[in-house]
Amino acid sequence: MATVLITGASSGIGRQLARDYAADGWDVLACGRDPERLEAVASDKIQPLSFDVMDVEGARRALTECPRPDMVILNAGTCEYLDVENWDGEAFDSVVATNLIGISHCLGPLLPRLQSGSTLALVDSLARLLPFTRAEAYGASKAAVHYLTQTLAVDLEPRGVRVVAISPGFVETPLTDRNTFDMPTLMPVEEASERIRQGLASRRRFIAFPRRLHWTLTLLSWLPKGLKIRICQWMKRP
Numbered sequence: 001m002a003t004v005l006i007t008g009a010s011s012g013i014g015r016q017l018a019r020d021y022a023a024d025g026w027d028v029l030a031c032g033r034d035p036e037r038l039e040a041v042a043s044d045k046i047q048p049l050s051f052d053v054m055d056v057e058g059a060r061r062a063l064t065e066c067p068r069p070d071m072v073i074l075n076a077g078t079c080e081y082l083d084v085e086n087w088d089g090e091a092f093d094s095v096v097a098t099n100l101i102g103i104s105h106c107l108g109p110l111l112p113r114l115q116s117g118s119t120l121a122l123v124d125s126l127a128r129l130l131p132f133t134r135a136e137a138y139g140a141s142k143a144a145v146h147y148l149t150q151t152l153a154v155d156l157e158p159r160g161v162r163v164v165a166i167s168p169g170f171v172e173t174p175l176t177d178r179n180t181f182d183m184p185t186l187m188p189v190e191e192a193s194e195r196i197r198q199g200l201a202s203r204r205r206f207i208a209f210p211r212r213l214h215w216t217l218t219l220l221s222w223l224p225k226g227l228k229i230r231i232c233q234w235m236k237r238p
Contacts, residue, residue: 005029005069007053007106008076010037012173013123016193017073022046024197029066031076053102063109071119071200072110073166074103077141079175081134092137099141103148116160119200122149123166126208129217130228133236153205164200167208168192185210 004021008014010032018030022045031049032038038048051062053076077099080091103122114120127135128143146165153163170176170183171192187210199207208214220231 001025001027002070003027003029003067004071004073005031005049005063005066005110006073006075007031007102009041010034012175013168013171013189013192013196014073014075015041016189017075017196018046020190020193020197027067029069031062053105054097056105056108059105060109063106064113068113068115069110070117071121072106072114073121073123073196074106075123075166076102077123077175079138079178081138082136083134084136095137096141096144099138100144100148103145107152111156114156114159114161118160119162119164120152120156121164121166121196121200121207122146122152123168124149126167126169126214126217128167129221131232133232162203162205164204165206166196166199167206167214168196169210169213185213 004026006014006018006021006028009018009028009030014030014032018028018041022028022043026045028046029049030038030041030046031051033050033052035048035050038050042048049062049066051058053059078095080088080095082088082091110120122145124145125138125142127139128146132139146167149163149165156163168187170186172186172189176183176186192209195209196207220228223231
């Protein structure tokens with residue numbers, strides 16, 4: 001049976017994906033930094049792999065010594081909202097480091113292990129499409145992840161490795177539970193997992209959901225920059 005490696009598997013989308021892939025018969029390498037939370041996910045089909053994506057040596061050891069995966073889903077991420085009147089550089093650095101640099105720490109040991117027919121999926125966010133208020137760190141990091149996915153697709157194509165960009169909207173997870181604003185088209189995590197697994201099974205290179213939110217934000221992203229800024233300023237009104 002095929003093996004899938006999932007980062008950020010101790011909660012949210014990653015945890016649901018681990019459980020669903022295991023139920024489908026896959027061998028799952030569930031990665032996270034909290035051993036206790038990973039043990040709560042572990043089963044005869046789910047092997048916990050504890051390391052912090054920000055620990056480059058720890059990631060290298062874990063990802064070179066584990067079984068070779070047929071599919072990799074780099075899902076680990078975080079979010080902090082910033083205040084331009086009281087800039088928190090440490091929060092900005094932490095979000096960008098976790099969401100972007102953490103992926104690099106995983107790619108180093110994983111890329112040499114990906115063979116022809118393997119799948120590499122990176123999770124970004126639909127938030128990358130518009131300049132949302134207070135999303136300087138989160139939006140910038142997810143936009144960078146989306147660009148990274150596209151460049152990896154170009155360079156891994158000759159090796160026969162399929163690279164997939166996954167762009168979710170709002171999904172019910174511990175991360176979105178912290179939000180204090182309205183979240184249109186908020187989706188249960190079970191449905192998000194199903195959308196991702198269906199998209200990967202159908203060998204799509206781009207998975208975005210919910211569809212209505214994706215197309216709404218995409219159309220708005222095509223507007224002139226000044227108009228986009230005014231729309232986002234209007235959206236942040238209480």
